[in-house]
Amino acid sequence: MSVANPAILKLTVRNHPGVMSHVCGLFARRAYNLEGIMVRPVRDNKQLSRMWLLVNEEERLQQLIRQTEKLVDVICVEPHAMEGSAFEATQEYFV
């Protein structure tokens, strides 16, 4: 990956039209650097979606997480290592 200090966030969100807009809108509005995003409904629970975010915000990561947690359709936000993330598994699709 070309990102200098990427952090990976694993989000559980309501599978609900508009939730992508809310997350992307937040990042645009607060000028957070979003380098990658992947989202699909959770396999065994159609009410939920899993969203993976690759962000380049070392300094403001804590603040970014707090802002993201505040979104009504976001159920939880967990920092995640590259290892075992959706981004690791899909590197070859982004060449």
Added chain:
Amino acid sequence: MTELATPTRAAADSLPTETRLDVAAPQTRELSGARLLIELLERQGVTCIAGVPGGANLPMYDALSHSPISHVLARHEQGAGFIAQGMARITGQAQVCFASSGPGATNLLTAVADAHLDSVPLIAITGQVPQAMIGTDAFQEIDTFGLMLPISKHNYLVRSAAELLEVIPAAFELALSGRPGPVSVDIPKDVQNEIISVTDLPAPGVRAPDPVVADEPVLAMIERIQAASKPVLMIGGGIVYAGATDALRRFAERLDIPAVQTFMGLGVLPSDHPLSLGMLGMHGAPYTNLVLEECDLLVGLGVRFDDRATGKVAAFCPNAQFIHVDIDNSEIGKVLQPVQSIVADVGSVLELANRMLEEQRNTKWRQRVDQLKNDHPLDLDGKDELFRPYGAIAAVAALVDDNANITTDVGQHQMWVAQAYPFVRPRQWISSGGLGTMGFGLPAAIGMALAAPDHKTICFSGDGSLMMNIQEFATAAEHNLDLKVIVLNNNHLGLVRQQQTLFYEKNLSAVKFEQRTDFPAAARAMGMKGIDLSDFENPQQALQQALNEPGPCLINIPISETEMVFPMVAPGGANKDMIVSEKPDAANPAGASK
């Protein structure tokens, strides 16, 4: 209101036994989405809605006409939004405004954004084109969801009538819970017309319980405060919204700590309270900002460290550590890094603290603060002259009692009022702080007067701001509200003129109104009274009469365009560098006197 909010089941219990049999098998009714919406609003305790009808919300208006909820027909949707805001800011309850799709919704945006920045529980309900037409650039179709998204706490596009059963209570719960804010609900016309069978209605949405506060962090906070030698409290709108004024006063008094107030926190401490240091920041009194230069611990209570309050953050309270108590977790660390933070309802924290703390005196620090207060007071230049800003404000304050509720528009007049009006209680002062929206005052005053008819409502305005929602004179007249609009008329965009004078070498660009407006005549044209104090031989008496006579009245007070709001910290500047006079040589920081 309480009756409306009573669940139907309670009423059923009092019915004669014969009819109770029917109740046991719950009654199913066929309702349109619009009827359902109105019923849900009734159950929320809504008694008055401000709005403007149009093609896409016709079904809502049809249903509303059969409801006990009253309607205030604003003359512009922005007016409707601010009327609802005025009601919400006075009562602390969520209030509703209606607009149609397209231009109706876009006209509402400013009022929603304003509510967002000042954490006001506003429910903006808009009509939308039928779902089958969404995405076709239909007549009056606009992406209301997309437009409301960045300016509301949360927003919905309702996709079926059944969804209303969930969305409406959720909208109220969200608007009221934690840090309050506006919620937008966009309802396509086919959803309003859809007929569904409804058996049970959901419970009304209420504020969710606040997080429980543990003893340890509160104890730790008290210890830090007691260890500090120059502590100061910073009081914000959070105290007002949490209803924590009494707890705050006790806390400050028992710990003997002086307190600065943000623009949104004015009124929490009466302005003549011995511990009150007035408003801090861009237009704060010299002593207020100078006390903050010296303080060693600043305790932020329900504040967000807005840039108008902090000035240049790196230079804010240069000798202090910070404690931050706020209900909104995302505010912690956003602007500055506290040594301790508590994410909780500030009222609960203060009540708990009041049970645990031991009273103390800060004699030495209090003496130093009093000395700064004496040496660097707020200079209310012209406070005895009716046709000067501080004089006009003082004259009004002397003629009305503490019962009067005060609002403003945006500009110099707003800052003069914030500096000089003797506020004594929370929610007495209502103004557009975060967005700073010209045009806020008149419609907000209408909402305030509707929600608090036993209080006189005073709106201080400027000739620039008043023009931005002047059409609402007609609304005020229609409802015969006890509302006075006082225009400090400098025939200029005064605050812009001031900035050009101070920071753009007096290059006055586009700040003068070449065509004067006759405001009293405009008021009369729309059914209000209107007077100009300069027409009277005894203007003081005319003012008194106009203020005392019930009903809506416009009072024009001409002032000079050269009047300035001082002190002023340059945008981006440090709070210690206060400009106290127009002359550049005298513009040395008040803090320079070491």
